[in-house]
Structures are given as structure tokens and as C-alpha cells.
Amino acid sequence: MARQQYSTVRQVLQSDVTGQEIRPDEVVKGYEIAPNEFAAIDPQEIKAAEIETSHSIDLFHFVKATNVDPIYFERSYYVAPDCGAEKVYALLLEAMRKEECLGIARIGMHRREHMLILRPSEDYLVAYTMFYANEVRPAPHLELTTEFSNKELSMATALIKGYEGEFDPTQFEDLYQERIRKIIDAEVSNRIETHPAPASPLTGVPDLMEQIRLSLAQIESKNPDATRSKKPVRKMPTVAKKKPQRVRA
Helix, strand or coil, rough: CCCCCCCCCCCCCCCCCCCCCHHHHCCCCEEEEECCEEEEEEHHHHHHHHCCCCCCCEEEEEEEEHCCCHHHHEEEEEEEECCCCCHHHHHHHHHHHHCCCCEEEEEEECCEEEEEEEEECCCCEEEEECCHHHHHHCCCCHHHCCCCCHHHHHHHHHHHCCCCCCHHHCCCCCCHHHHHHHHHHHHHHHHHCCCCCCCCCCCCCCCHHHHHHHHHHHHHHCCHHHHHCCCCCCCCCCCCCCCCCCCCC
């Protein structure tokens, strides 16, 4: 069965009005002020509004850990001290851990200002980029009953205790990624098992394996005993190394 041939594709920008292809340098950013009405924004003005990347964290507020809803946590980063600031870092870590509080800070990163939540761990501080209030959707309103009998509550508590245990993230596996990896591995195996077309001989380039084979043949012709004792040398095929391709996650 012949293998299906693939080729690369490209994205084409096309005008909704004329249907003509638009070059990337002809595209400008704009803000929709009304349906189908846009205000074009000068790229230089957008550039001027960007925040410079900073290499330090501006810590300005502390709150109790119980007052922070984890829904505002975005990405996590490890925070390390600068050279010579290890003692101050350790002192702050110990004080925050003792007071069971979190730090609120800001930093310039990725062309914008990010709010950070600093959480003390055992041996280091962890910084979480924080969602702004307008980025968090309001919670849905649910009509829930709050009246339970003692028997019902005892049964629910017993169920929780029956499944109670330590949190170990190494026990959890991404089944989807595992299945995708198996599909990729199977495809790679299929490619290896196919018979490649014979490579065209290269002119002007010495065949190292051929030279070794001829040298061994000359040695064996001078030594009859070696001919009977040694196994024939198999010539290894010459293959072309493919260039690595970038894979997007």
C-alpha cells in the first residue's frame, strides 16, 4: 500500500471585502468601537505603552493566606535571591511562613505589568502571576440547600475519610499525552520498517565502508588462515540524515 504524501501549507490573509490576499506588512491593529467599525492604532503607540522587563520584584503588601482565593492563581515560578541576599531571602521566607501570609508584588514581564502572589514553601518562595479581577468570570448563582441530617453528614464524612491520603502529583498521569505519544511512536516505527529507495552514489566522496572492506579483503588474501576463521564483513548502507523538524505542542 502506497504511503500518503504530505506537503506543508501556509496561512493566507484575505480581505473580507475584496477577497484579495493581504501581505502581513499591510495588516494594522485596531479596536472595534462599533459593529464593523474600527479605530486603527499606530504600532508605535502600542510599543510606547509596553512595560519594560524588570529583574526585581516590587513587594508592597501582605495578606493572610486564608483570604486569597486560588482562582486568581495563573502561572507559577520559583523565586531565587540575588547573590549576597540569601540571608534576607531566608528571613522573609521564615517570617511569612510563621505568619501564614502571602505577599503581593508587581513585576514587568512580557511587555506588561503583572501582579504576583508570593507563597512561602519549605525552602523557597513561589510566585504566581495573578489574574486581574476583570479577568475572572463571576461565579454562577446556585440554589443549594444547607439542611442536612446528622446521618447524612456522617456518611459524607466517612466517604471522604475512606479516600483520604497524601497528595502525590507523581501518581497522576496525563492519559491523553500518553496516547498521543504511542501514536507518534507507532508512526515512527512504521517509517523505520519501510524500505527506503536506493540512494544515488555520491561522486567525489570516498566510501569509508568500502575502503575498509577492500582493506580487509587484501589482508585475508595474504593470510589464508584468516579467511577461514573470520566472518565476512557486511557492508552497511549509506543513509541520508534528515534535518530535524520543529514540533509544536
